[in-house]
Amino acid sequence: EDQVTQSPEALRLQEGESSSLNCSYTVSGLRGLFWYRQDPGKGPEFLFTLYSAGEEKEKERLKATLTKKESFLHITAPKPEDSATYLCAVQAPGERSGYSTLTFGKGTMLLVSP
Amino acid sequence: DTGVSQNPRHKITKRGQNVTFRCDPISEHNRLYWYRQTLGQGPEFLTYFQNEAQLEKSRLLSDRFSAERPKGSFSTLEIQRTEQGDSAMYLCASSLKMGQGYNEQFFGPGTRLTVL
Numbered sequence: 001e002d003q004v005t006q007s008p009e010a011l012r013l014q015e016g017e018s019s020s021l022n023c024s025y026t027v028s029g030l031r032g033l034f035w036y037r038q039d040p041g042k043g044p045e046f047l048f049t050l051y052s053a054g055e056e057k058e059k060e061r062l063k064a065t066l067t068k069k070e071s072f073l074h075i076t077a078p079k080p081e082d083s084a085t086y087l088c089a090v091q092a093p094g095e096r097s098g099y100s101t102l103t104f105g106k107g108t109m110l111l112v113s114p
Numbered sequence: 115d116t117g118v119s120q121n122p123r124h125k126i127t128k129r130g131q132n133v134t135f136r137c138d139p140i141s142e143h144n145r146l147y148w149y150r151q152t153l154g155q156g157p158e159f160l161t162y163f164q165n166e167a168q169l170e171k172s173r174l175l176s177d178r179f180s181a182e183r184p185k186g187s188f189s190t191l192e193i194q195r196t197e198q199g200d201s202a203m204y205l206c207a208s209s210l211k212m213g214q215g216y217n218e219q220f221f222g223p224g225t226r227l228t229v230l
Contacts, residue, residue: 036221041224042223043221043222043224044205046218046219046221049218087156101147101159101170101172102149102157102159103159104157105156106154107156
């Protein structure tokens with residue numbers, strides 16, 4: 001069974017204090033790893049897709065990296081508007097048909113204080 | 115607005131009633147997904163359509179749940195004989211299949227269901 005574990009569950013940072021969120025996974029036949037941002041009461045907002053170990057992607061203050069067993073979301077000099085829950089998901093063949101489905105972790109709730 | 119839309123945004127119902135939610139995907143997207151999310155958890159996959167064909171259903175999807183995408187455009191998710199455990203946010207997402215690529219899914223705002 002595919003598993004995605006995110007740590008920490010919650011993280012509180014001061015504005016400008018850089019840190020990293022972790023996503024470790026066990027999956028058969030990884031087809032992609034996705035990072036999403038979710039604000040309270042809203043649907044997840046797509047951030048990044050990573051397909052192979054060693055791949056990195058950046059967007060503003062965020063940088064995502066991927067190894068064979070985990071991914072990191074690095075946040076550099078965060079601002080209060082970066083406060084949200086960050087979700088990691090892996091895409092792998094479905095149980096019944098082989099078509100790809102997403103399995104999400106529980107997320108990391110990030111709070112950035114001014 | 116060209117994103118994924120869902121209606122209604124909120125639904126309060128009594129236990130035992132039937133409810134139906136609607137999802138309108140991004141217009142050119144041929145794949146549509148339903149997820150359920152409870153407080154403190156990530157979204158859990160329920161089912162997936164490619165065009166009008168329902169290709170995958172999770173074991174989470176009991177017989178009381180049914181989803182359709184009759185013309186390959188919008189989709190409906192119906193829950194019959196609702197139970198308090200069905201209270202959750204129901205999320206819809208869509209993506210575009212291009213060749214052998216696995217494209218990112220874009221989510222709607224969700225429908226929050228409360229079963230009293």
